[in-house]
Amino acid sequence: MILPLSLEAVAYGVGQKPIITPLSLELSAGASTILLGANGAGKSVLMRLMHGLLSPTAGRVVWHEPEAARQRRLQAMVFQRPVMLRRSALENVRYVLRAAGEDASDSRALQALDEVGLRHVASQPARALSGGEQQRLALARAWALHPEVLFLDEPSASLDPSATREIEALVQAFDAAGTKIIMATHNLGQARRLGDEVLFLHQGRLVERAPVEAFFTRPASPEAAAFIRGELPWV
Numbered sequence: 355m356i357l358p359l360s361l362e363a364v365a366y367g368v369g370q371k372p373i374i375t376p377l378s379l380e381l382s383a384g385a386s387t388i389l390l391g392a393n394g395a396g397k398s399v400l401m402r403l404m405h406g407l408l409s410p411t412a413g414r415v416v417w418h419e420p421e422a423a424r425q426r427r428l429q430a431m432v433f434q435r436p437v438m439l440r441r442s443a444l445e446n447v448r449y450v451l452r453a454a455g456e457d458a459s460d461s462r463a464l465q466a467l468d469e470v471g472l473r474h475v476a477s478q479p480a481r482a483l484s485g486g487e488q489q490r491l492a493l494a495r496a497w498a499l500h501p502e503v504l505f506l507d508e509p510s511a512s513l514d515p516s517a518t519r520e521i522e523a524l525v526q527a528f529d530a531a532g533t534k535i536i537m538a539t540h541n542l543g544q545a546r547r548l549g550d551e552v553l554f555l556h557q558g559r560l561v562e563r564a565p566v567e568a569f570f571t572r573p574a575s576p577e578a579a580a581f582i583r584g585e586l587p588w589v
């Protein structure tokens with residue numbers, strides 16, 4: 355197990371600009387964790403710090419698993435804007451399997467495409483797929499590695515409702531298979547459907563951590579209350 359993940363007074367800044375102010379928390383297996391906050395609140399930066407793509411400028415990110423290679427191998431991330439290699443959908447999956455030192459056979463990659471309903475486009479250029487298909491391919495690449503922790507940065511941003519539901523069904527399946535989900539989203543319905551707890555960020559600060567229903571019905575901070583009102587245009 356690489357979990358739990360501990361952030362010990364983690365901060366991140368660029369030059370004089372603080373982007374994440376010192377923040378400590380522990381994330382354990384099981385509960386799905388949703389990151390919420392306005393544009394620019396620091397959600398993507400925080401996930402990159404957790405995933406190890408950025409190094410904190412202060413504090414430490416500590417996984418239960420001490421070995422760096424296993425830490426990397428057991429976590430995957432799907433980015434806000436998926437980057438597709440200029441190759442077929444199948445080769446995109448084989449590439450990540452190879453890079454992780456896993457069996458990169460066609461049959462294993464096809465199985466990953468199958469799980470996200472993309473077997474029929476296996477030989478098509480990944481960059482020619484629709485936005486929703488590219489997001490599902492990004493999920494297939496992450497899922498092919500059967501990670502213990504899956505970071506998802508707004509995986510259904512700019513997708514239509516049916517493509518969004520497809521992504522949500524996949525995330526639910528990964529969760530049911532025992533993968534810890536850590537996801538940023540602006541879709542509050544999605545946060546309620548998929549999340550168990552919310553981490554709410556405001557201007558680089560972790561303002562609130564709460565079970566998902568408590569967060570939406572009884573936000574403890576004025577910042578969270580204003581955010582919920584602002585994101586629900588009919589209120």
Ligand SMILES: Nc1ncnc2c1ncn2[C@@H]1O[C@H](COP(=O)(O)OP(=O)(O)OP(=O)(O)O)[C@@H](O)[C@H]1O
Binds near residue numbers: 368391394395396
């Ligand atoms: N390398 C960088 N240099 C300077 N500023 C940066 C850098 N990376 C991020 N930032 C700033 O840090 C802040 C947080 O960015 P981040 O991408 O984490 O926001 P976010 O919560 O993911 O927003 P969104 O909802 O729009 O995706 C932003 O103001 C951004 O401009």
Ligand SMILES: [Mg+2]
Binds near residue numbers: 397398399434507538
């Ligand atoms: Mg972001």
